[in-house]
Amino acid sequence: MDFYQRVARVCRTIPYGRVATYGQIAMLCGKPRNARQVGYALNRRTEDKIPAHRVVNHQGCLSGAGAFAVPDLQKRLLEIEGVVVNEDQVDLKKFGWKNTLEEATLLKALFEEEQI
DNA sequence: ATACTGACTAATC
DNA sequence: TGATTAGCCAGTA
Numbered sequence: 001m002d003f004y005q006r007v008a009r010v011c012r013t014i015p016y017g018r019v020a021t022y023g024q025i026a027m028l029c030g031k032p033r034n035a036r037q038v039g040y041a042l043n044r045r046t047e048d049k050i051p052a053h054r055v056v057n058h059q060g061c062l063s064g065a066g067a068f069a070v071p072d073l074q075k076r077l078l079e080i081e082g083v084v085v086n087e088d089q090v091d092l093k094k095f096g097w098k099n100t101l102e103e104a105t106l107l108k109a110l111f112e113e114e115q116i
Numbered sequence: 117a118t119a120c121t122g123a124c125t126a127a128t129c
Numbered sequence: 130t131g132a133t134t135a136g137c138c139a140g141t142a
Contacts, residue, residue, distance in 0.1 A: 022124055023126095031138090035125060040123075057123075
């Protein structure tokens with residue numbers, strides 16, 4: 001199982017109306033130090049039906065910087081889901097994805113199973 | 117193999 | 130608190 005595929009998988013696991021951080025995703029992929037690679041992965045595979053708008057940095061800042069072809073697209077998508085965005089930032093305390101231990105375990109097991 | 121890059125983070129000031 | 134610095138590591142040239 002490729003790291004990028006894992007990233008895609010984890011992103012699709014993020015619940016509607018929640019956001020996750022790069023570091024969080026990297027951790028769930030089994031590579032806690034690969035936060036940057038997560039961003040790189042999303043950049044490469046934005047077309048792959050990955051809800052990348054639910055991914056922000058550890059401060060809750062939106063990626064902005066032309067990550068999405070249309071400016072404010074990420075912000076709009078989040079607001080549609082009920083996530084409040086202020087000054088290109090979201091409140092991780094309220095909207096951050098609190099991944100449960102079960103979800104983490106499920107993903108880990110899934111990865112190990114498909115990795116072989 | 118070396119050097120540089122970057123949708124990141126954690127540690128210092 | 131807010132700004133800087135210093136690690137990080139897969140990709141790319």
